[in-house]
Amino acid sequence: MRDLDDVLREALPASTTSAARRATESLRDTYRSGAPPRELAIADDERAAAYAAYRMPATRAAIARTLAELPEDVPPPRIHLDLGGGTGAAVWAVHARWPQVHSRVLDASAPALALGRRLALGSDDAGLAATTWEQVRLAAGVALPATDLTTVSYLLGELPAAVAGDVVDAALAASSTSVLVVEPGTPRGYAAVLAARDRALAAGWRIVAPCPHAGPCPLTAGDWCHAAVRLTRSSLHRRLKSGDLGHEDEKFSYLAVVAPGAGDMAGEPAGRVLRHPLTRKGLVQLRLCTPEGGVRDEIVSKRQGERYRRARETGWGDTFT
Ligand SMILES: C[S@@+](CC[C@H](N)C(=O)[O-])C[C@H]1O[C@@H](n2cnc3c(N)ncnc32)[C@H](O)[C@@H]1O
Incomplete structure:
Protein backbone atom coordinates (compact mmCIF):
# COMPACT_ATOMS: atom_id res chain seq x y z
CA MET A 1 0.00 0.00 0.00
CA ARG A 2 1.38 3.45 -0.91
CA ASP A 3 1.74 6.09 1.74
CA LEU A 4 -1.40 8.19 2.24
CA ASP A 5 0.61 11.45 2.31
CA ASP A 6 2.09 10.66 -1.13
CA VAL A 7 -1.31 9.77 -2.56
CA LEU A 8 -2.81 12.98 -1.14
CA ARG A 9 -0.01 15.11 -2.58
CA GLU A 10 -0.54 13.62 -6.05
CA ALA A 11 -4.33 13.70 -5.92
CA LEU A 12 -4.61 17.24 -4.60
CA PRO A 13 -2.06 19.33 -6.50
CA ALA A 14 -4.25 22.45 -6.23
CA SER A 15 -4.89 22.13 -2.55
CA THR A 16 -2.43 24.79 -1.48
CA THR A 17 -4.14 27.62 -3.35
CA SER A 18 -5.83 30.41 -1.43
CA ALA A 19 -9.24 28.91 -2.28
CA ALA A 20 -8.12 25.66 -0.69
CA ARG A 21 -6.93 27.54 2.39
CA ARG A 22 -10.31 29.24 2.63
CA ALA A 23 -12.10 25.88 2.36
CA THR A 24 -9.81 24.52 5.08
CA GLU A 25 -10.52 27.48 7.35
CA SER A 26 -14.25 27.17 6.81
CA LEU A 27 -14.13 23.45 7.72
CA ARG A 28 -11.94 24.19 10.72
CA ASP A 29 -14.44 26.82 11.96
CA THR A 30 -17.29 24.34 11.55
CA TYR A 31 -15.50 21.67 13.57
CA ARG A 32 -14.21 24.08 16.22
CA SER A 33 -17.68 25.52 16.86
CA GLY A 34 -18.43 22.28 18.73
CA ALA A 35 -22.03 22.21 17.47
CA PRO A 36 -23.38 19.68 14.95
CA PRO A 37 -23.19 21.30 11.47
CA ARG A 38 -26.64 22.28 10.18
CA GLU A 39 -25.73 21.05 6.73
CA LEU A 40 -23.14 18.56 5.54
CA ARG A 60 -6.56 7.87 10.12
CA ALA A 61 -3.88 7.94 12.84
CA ALA A 62 -6.47 8.04 15.65
CA ILE A 63 -8.41 5.15 14.11
CA ALA A 64 -5.20 3.12 13.64
CA ARG A 65 -4.33 3.69 17.31
CA THR A 66 -7.81 2.50 18.31
CA LEU A 67 -7.65 -0.54 16.02
CA THR A 87 -12.85 10.25 2.36
CA GLY A 88 -12.02 6.83 3.82
CA ALA A 89 -9.58 7.44 6.68
CA ALA A 90 -10.78 4.29 8.47
CA VAL A 91 -10.47 2.22 5.31
CA TRP A 92 -6.76 3.08 5.09
CA ALA A 93 -6.26 2.20 8.76
CA LEU A 119 -7.51 8.13 -3.12
CA ALA A 120 -8.16 4.41 -2.58
CA LEU A 121 -7.50 3.75 -6.28
CA GLY A 122 -4.21 5.63 -5.92
CA SER A 123 -3.10 3.38 -3.08
CA ASP A 124 -1.81 0.58 -5.34
CA ASP A 125 -3.53 -1.82 -2.96
CA ALA A 126 -6.04 -4.13 -4.60
CA GLY A 127 -8.03 -4.64 -1.39
CA LEU A 128 -8.30 -0.94 -0.65
CA PRO A 145 -26.08 -4.56 6.26
CA ALA A 146 -24.33 -7.44 8.03
CA THR A 147 -20.64 -6.84 8.72
CA ASP A 148 -17.85 -8.07 10.96
CA LEU A 149 -16.15 -4.82 11.98
CA THR A 150 -17.79 -1.40 12.01
CA THR A 151 -15.95 1.91 12.39
CA VAL A 152 -17.80 5.07 13.39
CA SER A 153 -15.20 7.81 13.37
CA TYR A 154 -15.79 11.51 13.88
CA LEU A 155 -19.46 11.03 12.93
CA LEU A 156 -21.58 10.89 16.09
CA GLY A 157 -20.92 14.56 16.94
CA GLU A 158 -22.39 15.56 13.57
CA LEU A 159 -25.69 13.82 14.31
CA PRO A 160 -28.61 14.74 16.57
CA ALA A 161 -28.31 12.66 19.79
CA ALA A 162 -31.30 10.42 18.97
CA VAL A 163 -29.92 9.61 15.51
CA ALA A 164 -26.45 8.96 16.99
CA GLY A 165 -28.04 6.46 19.42
CA ASP A 166 -29.84 4.67 16.58
CA VAL A 167 -26.63 4.54 14.51
CA VAL A 168 -24.72 2.96 17.40
CA ASP A 169 -27.52 0.43 18.03
CA ALA A 170 -27.61 -0.42 14.32
CA ALA A 171 -23.82 -0.84 14.23
CA LEU A 172 -23.96 -3.24 17.20
CA ALA A 173 -26.82 -5.20 15.64
CA ALA A 174 -25.04 -5.51 12.27
CA SER A 175 -21.51 -6.40 13.45
CA SER A 176 -20.35 -9.93 14.25
CA THR A 177 -17.08 -9.07 16.02
CA SER A 178 -16.21 -5.47 16.81
CA VAL A 179 -17.29 -1.84 16.74
CA LEU A 180 -14.94 1.13 17.07
CA VAL A 181 -16.11 4.62 17.88
CA VAL A 182 -13.71 7.58 17.61
CA GLU A 183 -14.57 11.21 18.35
CA PRO A 184 -12.59 14.39 18.94
CA GLY A 185 -10.86 14.41 22.34
CA THR A 186 -13.16 17.08 23.72
CA PRO A 187 -15.82 16.99 26.46
CA ARG A 188 -18.42 16.73 23.71
CA GLY A 189 -16.61 13.90 21.94
CA TYR A 190 -16.20 12.09 25.25
CA ALA A 191 -19.95 12.48 25.98
CA ALA A 192 -20.79 10.91 22.59
CA VAL A 193 -18.41 8.02 23.36
CA LEU A 194 -19.94 7.52 26.83
CA ALA A 195 -23.43 7.35 25.31
CA ALA A 196 -22.19 4.73 22.81
CA ARG A 197 -20.54 2.82 25.69
CA ASP A 198 -23.87 2.63 27.57
CA ARG A 199 -25.54 1.20 24.50
CA ALA A 200 -22.80 -1.36 23.86
CA LEU A 201 -22.91 -2.56 27.48
CA ALA A 202 -26.72 -2.75 27.41
CA ALA A 203 -26.43 -4.96 24.31
CA GLY A 204 -24.07 -7.34 26.17
CA TRP A 205 -20.86 -6.26 24.36
CA ARG A 206 -17.49 -6.17 26.14
CA ILE A 207 -15.22 -3.16 26.32
CA VAL A 208 -11.69 -3.74 25.05
CA ALA A 209 -10.47 -0.16 25.40
CA PRO A 210 -10.00 2.32 26.87
CA CYS A 211 -11.99 1.35 29.99
CA PRO A 212 -10.53 -1.49 32.08
CA HIS A 213 -13.98 -2.10 33.65
CA ALA A 214 -17.66 -2.00 32.73
CA GLY A 215 -18.79 0.18 35.65
CA PRO A 216 -19.71 3.85 35.47
CA CYS A 217 -16.91 6.14 34.24
CA PRO A 218 -15.11 7.35 37.38
CA LEU A 219 -13.97 10.68 35.92
CA THR A 220 -15.47 13.62 37.73
CA ALA A 221 -17.19 16.63 36.18
CA GLY A 222 -14.82 18.81 34.18
CA ASP A 223 -12.59 15.88 33.27
CA TRP A 224 -12.90 13.75 30.16
CA CYS A 225 -11.25 10.57 28.96
CA HIS A 226 -9.15 11.01 25.84
CA ALA A 227 -5.84 9.98 24.33
CA ALA A 228 -3.46 11.48 21.79
CA VAL A 229 -1.53 10.24 18.83
CA ARG A 230 1.42 12.16 17.34
CA LEU A 231 1.75 12.32 13.58
CA THR A 232 4.27 13.91 11.29
CA ARG A 233 2.83 16.75 9.25
CA SER A 234 3.42 16.43 5.51
CA SER A 235 4.61 19.53 3.62
CA LEU A 236 1.12 19.82 2.08
CA HIS A 237 -0.38 19.81 5.56
CA ARG A 238 2.07 22.44 6.84
CA ARG A 239 1.30 24.75 3.94
CA LEU A 240 -2.47 24.36 4.38
CA LYS A 241 -2.29 25.04 8.08
CA SER A 242 0.20 27.87 7.52
CA GLY A 243 2.24 26.40 10.34
CA ASP A 244 5.85 25.38 10.82
CA LEU A 245 5.53 22.57 13.34
CA GLY A 246 6.70 19.27 11.92
CA HIS A 247 4.16 17.27 13.90
CA GLU A 248 0.74 17.50 15.48
CA ASP A 249 -0.97 15.69 18.32
CA GLU A 250 -4.44 14.44 17.47
CA LYS A 251 -6.48 14.19 20.65
CA PHE A 252 -9.35 11.77 20.50
CA SER A 253 -11.91 9.96 22.65
CA TYR A 254 -12.69 6.43 21.65
CA LEU A 255 -14.30 3.10 22.42
CA ALA A 256 -13.42 -0.38 21.17
CA VAL A 257 -15.98 -3.09 21.94
CA VAL A 258 -16.28 -6.74 20.95
CA ALA A 259 -19.39 -8.84 20.45
CA PRO A 260 -20.37 -11.45 23.00
CA GLY A 261 -18.27 -14.56 22.26
CA ALA A 262 -15.81 -12.87 19.88
CA GLY A 263 -12.34 -13.47 21.38
CA ASP A 264 -11.76 -14.71 24.92
CA MET A 265 -9.98 -11.55 26.12
CA ALA A 266 -8.01 -13.43 28.71
CA GLY A 267 -5.07 -11.74 30.39
CA GLU A 268 -4.18 -9.79 33.45
CA PRO A 269 -6.49 -6.80 34.02
CA ALA A 270 -4.54 -3.61 33.37
CA GLY A 271 -5.10 0.01 34.32
CA ARG A 272 -5.35 2.68 31.64
CA VAL A 273 -3.02 5.69 31.81
CA LEU A 274 -5.21 8.81 31.75
CA ARG A 275 -2.57 11.56 31.52
CA HIS A 276 0.99 12.11 30.36
CA PRO A 277 3.01 10.37 33.09
CA LEU A 278 4.92 12.76 35.39
CA THR A 279 8.57 11.89 35.77
CA ARG A 280 10.85 13.16 38.52
CA LYS A 281 14.28 11.93 39.48
CA GLY A 282 13.85 8.22 40.20
CA LEU A 283 10.03 8.39 40.17
CA VAL A 284 7.23 8.01 37.64
CA GLN A 285 3.69 9.04 38.55
CA LEU A 286 0.87 7.45 36.57
CA ARG A 287 -2.78 8.45 36.80
CA LEU A 288 -4.67 5.23 36.17
CA CYS A 289 -8.25 4.23 35.50
CA THR A 290 -8.30 0.91 37.38
CA PRO A 291 -9.93 -2.47 36.71
CA GLU A 292 -11.84 -1.92 39.98
CA GLY A 293 -13.56 1.09 38.41
CA GLY A 294 -11.75 3.96 40.13
CA VAL A 295 -8.99 6.47 39.41
CA ARG A 296 -5.73 6.38 41.34
CA ASP A 297 -2.30 7.97 41.11
CA GLU A 298 0.43 5.37 41.27
CA ILE A 299 4.00 6.37 42.04
CA VAL A 300 6.60 3.91 40.81
CA SER A 301 10.12 4.37 42.16
CA LYS A 302 13.48 3.33 40.76
CA ARG A 303 13.77 0.83 43.60
CA GLN A 304 11.01 -1.19 41.90
CA GLY A 305 13.44 -2.17 39.12
CA GLU A 306 11.60 -3.83 36.26
CA ARG A 307 8.28 -2.15 37.15
CA TYR A 308 10.02 1.24 37.10
CA ARG A 309 11.56 0.50 33.69
CA ARG A 310 8.10 -0.41 32.37
CA ALA A 311 6.57 2.73 33.89
CA ARG A 312 9.24 4.87 32.14
CA GLU A 313 8.25 3.35 28.81
CA THR A 314 4.54 3.80 29.41
CA GLY A 315 2.76 6.73 27.77
CA TRP A 316 -0.57 8.49 27.97
CA GLY A 317 -3.31 6.14 26.74
CA ASP A 318 -1.29 2.95 27.31
CA THR A 319 -2.20 0.16 29.71
CA PHE A 320 -0.16 -0.53 32.83
CA THR A 321 -0.25 -3.50 35.20
C1 LIG B 1 -15.83 14.63 10.30
S1 LIG B 1 -16.21 13.67 8.92
C2 LIG B 1 -15.47 12.10 9.36
C3 LIG B 1 -15.03 11.34 8.18
C4 LIG B 1 -14.26 10.06 8.50
N1 LIG B 1 -15.08 9.14 9.25
C5 LIG B 1 -12.97 10.33 9.23
O1 LIG B 1 -12.81 9.82 10.34
O2 LIG B 1 -12.14 11.06 8.69
C6 LIG B 1 -17.94 13.28 9.15
C7 LIG B 1 -18.54 12.55 7.99
O3 LIG B 1 -19.86 12.16 8.35
C8 LIG B 1 -20.70 12.35 7.24
N2 LIG B 1 -22.08 12.50 7.73
C9 LIG B 1 -22.59 13.48 8.53
N3 LIG B 1 -23.90 13.25 8.77
C10 LIG B 1 -24.21 12.11 8.10
C11 LIG B 1 -25.40 11.34 7.95
N4 LIG B 1 -26.54 11.69 8.55
N5 LIG B 1 -25.37 10.22 7.20
C12 LIG B 1 -24.22 9.84 6.59
N6 LIG B 1 -23.08 10.52 6.69
C13 LIG B 1 -23.06 11.64 7.43
C14 LIG B 1 -20.16 13.60 6.57
O4 LIG B 1 -20.55 13.69 5.21
C15 LIG B 1 -18.66 13.40 6.74
O5 LIG B 1 -18.11 12.73 5.66
Missing part, protein backbone atom coordinates in the same frame (compact mmCIF):
# COMPACT_ATOMS: atom_id res chain seq x y z
CA ALA A 41 -19.71 20.09 6.22
CA ILE A 42 -18.10 18.37 3.21
CA ALA A 43 -20.48 20.00 0.77
CA ASP A 44 -18.37 20.29 -2.39
CA ASP A 45 -15.17 19.07 -4.05
CA GLU A 46 -13.10 21.88 -2.56
CA ARG A 47 -14.14 21.01 0.97
CA ALA A 48 -13.64 17.31 0.32
CA ALA A 49 -10.07 18.11 -0.79
CA ALA A 50 -9.55 20.36 2.22
CA TYR A 51 -10.87 17.66 4.57
CA ALA A 52 -8.61 15.02 3.05
CA ALA A 53 -5.54 17.23 3.19
CA TYR A 54 -6.05 18.76 6.60
CA ARG A 55 -7.98 16.17 8.66
CA MET A 56 -7.68 12.72 7.07
CA PRO A 57 -4.07 11.93 8.13
CA ALA A 58 -4.99 12.74 11.73
CA THR A 59 -8.28 10.84 11.78
CA ALA A 68 -4.37 -1.54 17.67
CA GLU A 69 -6.34 -2.08 20.88
CA LEU A 70 -8.34 -4.96 19.37
CA PRO A 71 -6.88 -8.20 20.72
CA GLU A 72 -5.26 -10.67 18.36
CA ASP A 73 -7.80 -13.36 19.24
CA VAL A 74 -10.72 -11.37 17.78
CA PRO A 75 -11.30 -13.04 14.38
CA PRO A 76 -9.97 -10.95 11.46
CA PRO A 77 -12.90 -9.20 9.75
CA ARG A 78 -13.94 -10.21 6.24
CA ILE A 79 -16.31 -7.25 5.93
CA HIS A 80 -15.75 -3.76 7.30
CA LEU A 81 -18.48 -1.14 7.36
CA ASP A 82 -17.38 2.49 7.76
CA LEU A 83 -20.24 4.76 8.82
CA GLY A 84 -19.89 8.43 7.88
CA GLY A 85 -16.61 7.31 6.41
CA GLY A 86 -16.07 10.47 4.35
CA VAL A 94 -8.20 -1.08 8.56
CA HIS A 95 -6.45 -2.25 5.37
CA ALA A 96 -3.05 -1.59 6.90
CA ARG A 97 -3.92 -4.22 9.52
CA TRP A 98 -6.10 -6.59 7.45
CA PRO A 99 -5.26 -6.26 3.73
CA GLN A 100 -7.86 -8.89 2.72
CA VAL A 101 -10.91 -7.23 4.26
CA HIS A 102 -13.67 -5.83 2.04
CA SER A 103 -14.65 -2.31 3.11
CA ARG A 104 -17.95 -0.54 2.48
CA VAL A 105 -18.08 3.18 3.15
CA LEU A 106 -21.49 4.75 3.83
CA ASP A 107 -21.67 8.54 3.79
CA ALA A 108 -24.13 11.26 2.84
CA SER A 109 -21.55 13.42 1.02
CA ALA A 110 -21.07 12.57 -2.65
CA PRO A 111 -17.91 14.76 -2.97
CA ALA A 112 -16.31 13.01 0.03
CA LEU A 113 -17.11 9.58 -1.38
CA ALA A 114 -15.81 10.48 -4.85
CA LEU A 115 -12.50 11.70 -3.46
CA GLY A 116 -12.27 8.70 -1.12
CA ARG A 117 -12.64 6.37 -4.09
CA ARG A 118 -9.95 8.29 -6.04
CA ALA A 129 -9.10 -0.12 -4.27
CA ALA A 130 -12.00 -2.62 -4.19
CA THR A 131 -13.75 -0.64 -1.43
CA THR A 132 -17.37 0.21 -2.23
CA TRP A 133 -18.54 3.79 -1.69
CA GLU A 134 -22.26 4.23 -1.05
CA GLN A 135 -24.16 7.49 -0.69
CA VAL A 136 -26.42 6.93 2.32
CA ARG A 137 -27.88 9.42 4.79
CA LEU A 138 -27.92 7.76 8.20
CA ALA A 139 -31.14 8.67 10.00
CA ALA A 140 -33.38 7.62 12.89
CA GLY A 141 -34.33 3.95 12.75
CA VAL A 142 -31.47 3.10 10.36
CA ALA A 143 -30.78 -0.59 9.64
CA LEU A 144 -27.36 -1.66 8.37
